[in-house]
Amino acid sequence: MLVRRSQFDIDLEDEMRMHISLRAQQQTEAGIAPDEARHVAQRRFGNALLLKETSREVWGWRWLEILLQDLRYGLRILAKSPGFTAVAVLTLALGIGTNTSIFSVVHAVLLRPLPYKHAERLVSPVNVAKDNLMGLGVADFQYATWRDQTGIFDGIAAYAGRDFTITGSGEPEQLKAQTVTPGFLGVMETTPMVGRDFTPRDAVPRGGQVALLSYPFWMRRFGGDRSILSRQLTLDGKPYSVAGVLPRDFEFPENTDVSLLVALSEPAEQPLGAIYFYSVIARMRQGVTAERAEADLALINKRLESAYSQRLGRTEAGAQTRLIGLHDRLVGNVRPALLVLTGAVGLVLLIVCVNICNLLLARAIARQKEIAVRIALGAGRAGVLRQLLTEGMLLAAGGGLAGLAFAFGGVRLLRAMAPAGVPHIDEAQINAVVLGFNLSIALCAGLVFRTRACAHGFRH
Amino acid sequence: MRDEIPPGTLYMLILKTLARGGEMHGFEIANSIQQISDDILQVEEGSLYPALQRMLIKGWVTAEWGVTAGNRRARYYKLTKSGRKQLEVELSQFQRVNEAILRVIQMA
Numbered sequence A: 001m002l003v004r005r006s007q008f009d010i011d012l013e014d015e016m017r018m019h020i021s022l023r024a025q026q027q028t029e030a031g032i033a034p035d036e037a038r039h040v041a042q043r044r045f046g047n048a049l050l051l052k053e054t055s056r057e058v059w060g061w062r063w064l065e066i067l068l069q070d071l072r073y074g075l076r077i078l079a080k081s082p083g084f085t086a087v088a089v090l091t092l093a094l095g096i097g098t099n100t101s102i103f104s105v106v107h108a109v110l111l112r113p114l115p116y117k118h119a120e121r122l123v124s125p126v127n128v129a130k131d132n133l134m135g136l137g138v139a140d141f142q143y144a145t146w147r148d149q150t151g152i153f154d155g156i157a158a159y160a161g162r163d164f165t166i167t168g169s170g171e172p173e174q175l176k177a178q179t180v181t182p183g184f185l186g187v188m189e190t191t192p193m194v195g196r197d198f199t200p201r202d203a204v205p206r207g208g209q210v211a212l213l214s215y216p217f218w219m220r221r222f223g224g225d226r227s228i229l230s231r232q233l234t235l236d237g238k239p240y241s242v243a244g245v246l247p248r249d250f251e252f253p254e255n256t257d258v259s260l261l262v263a264l265s266e267p268a269e270q271p272l273g274a275i276y277f278y279s280v281i282a283r284m285r286q287g288v289t290a291e292r293a294e295a296d297l298a299l300i301n302k303r304l305e306s307a308y309s310q311r312l313g314r315t316e317a318g319a320q321t322r323l324i325g326l327h328d329r330l331v332g333n334v335r336p337a338l339l340v341l342t343g344a345v346g347l348v349l350l351i352v353c354v355n356i357c358n359l360l361l362a363r364a365i366a367r368q369k370e371i372a373v374r375i376a377l378g379a380g381r382a383g384v385l386r387q388l389l390t391e392g393m394l395l396a397a398g399g400g401l402a403g404l405a406f407a408f409g410g411v412r413l414l415r416a417m418a419p420a421g422v423p424h425i426d427e428a429q430i431n432a433v434v435l436g437f438n439l440s441i442a443l444c445a446g447l448v449f450r451t452r453a454c455a456h457g458f459r460h
Numbered sequence B: 001m002r003d004e005i006p007p008g009t010l011y012m013l014i015l016k017t018l019a020r021g022g023e024m025h026g027f028e029i030a031n032s033i034q035q036i037s038d039d040i041l042q043v044e045e046g047s048l049y050p051a052l053q054r055m056l057i058k059g060w061v062t063a064e065w066g067v068t069a070g071n072r073r074a075r076y077y078k079l080t081k082s083g084r085k086q087l088e089v090e091l092s093q094f095q096r097v098n099e100a101i102l103r104v105i106q107m108a
Helices: A002-029 A034-045 A048-058 A062-080 A082-111 A140-148 A215-222 A226-230 A290-307 A326-331 A335-376 A381-417 A432-459 B010-021 B026-036 B045-058 B081-106
Strands: A122-129 A132-136 A153-167 A173-180 A210-213 A232-235 A238-245 A260-263 A277-284 A320-325 B061-067 B073-079
Touching: A002 A034, A002 A048, A002 B026, A002 B045, A002 B073, A034 A048, A034 B045, A048 B045, A062 A082, A062 A381, A082 A335, A082 A381, A082 A432, A122 A290, A122 A326, A140 A153, A140 A277, A140 A290, A153 A260, A210 A215, A226 A238, A290 A320, A320 A326, A335 A381, A335 A432, A381 A432, B010 B026, B010 B045, B010 B073, B010 B081, B026 B045, B026 B073, B045 B061, B045 B081, B073 B081
Parallel strands: A173 A260, A210 A238
Antiparallel strands: A122 A132, A122 A277, A122 A320, A153 A173, A153 A232, A153 A277, A210 A260, A232 A238, B061 B073
16 A cells, blocks of 8 residues: 555655646746746646645545554653653552542442342342341241242252361361252252262261362362362362362352352251251242332231241341342442442543643643644644644543553452452453443543643643 | 536546546646647646546556657556446547537527
């Protein structure tokens, strides 16, 4: 294309030069002095440079040429005032960097869909007391009654956290584990990647004897050895057999660092002895609304309350069961805080833009002469504006890039600083989506401060 | 007294000139328009060239390099079939507009 372009320029120039010289020749033949003739010919031809540009624009190459020229010029101008450039880029980096860091957390925690099939139908039934908004655990017999009531849920499972110490075959290690009822993976609509799922026969009250390993734990402790299926683990001094290994991308809803699932037997509907409380996860039946399900559960609860009134504590009586979407349950507590943070860093970016706008205005006064000269030399107002905008974009791009570097550190800091219990915080990282966000806020910032400064500048 | 040509008619003038004269280079086109109009219509001569480029893109003319009688290298423009059609379109449009304008200004 460049070869074609230069040939195009040469042709056009030849053509125009010939035209002018023929016209000059005609004038001399009419008796006008050669110098004067040349002058007349040129005047009649018009602004050759402008016409050449117009001819080129006809072919549609001009925009690229203009862009490159504006970029070159912008870089030169910015390099000429390193102080201003450094201050502007660093300020922008701060604004864009904080926004990018916070956004990476917002993306990981709030925006990213949960990694489960049809996650929108996963709910967590929680008991809520009248004057206590905290979720209470679900009593074992309550869970069992819901489980045996068909028509509300496609599947329901109970779970409770438990820690183990693994000994034998290597260093002793503290492990985070969850005891789950055998239907748990079915509710999550997933199956082990190696081995088999829990069966009711694996289950033992309070959990024990059969375990499923998480993929990271299997890789870390056993190097991905499949013979683990025929071996036994020693957990808290007791032998456990291994049913299988969870899929690589499986995440336990509440903690991402669960190493083991242990089979827990299904609680009975009749409360016997001590009452245990569990967390519950359920998959809504298609077409059943949360309101209807909650009404059904309320009915069941009423029946339970009258049957076991003497066994239920005061907090349990009068508690209501609410169905909370799994996503809401996981992020419900951190959402407001994160949104406030997002707003705050958004304001920081706005302040950054205002500051840079002021810097640009101050510079605009110093550059008035330069711009006046360029306009006098024939640059159009649109051309000058476009060049200033390109310059702003260059600044913004520099700021965005530096901001990205800043965000790499920022994300690490946020992950380390985050209070316990922020779900999926470990997945906060600079990925493609965050990169896209970074790019677009940099461009928006560039557009905002540059057009503001220009609008202001041209009014005066 | 020289008048600038009305906007929008430059294509028509170039097309008509080429239709009459066959292959011509830019200078000849400019000269021809001026002479035939008895020096009243003056093309800003340079503006011919962007217009010719546009006509090349639209396929109304083709261009080829040749040598003039005075032994200079020159680009010769020639009307194409679609250029001829365009000329008819522009002519009938111009006449329609012209007649309309005449009718308006001749109303007593």
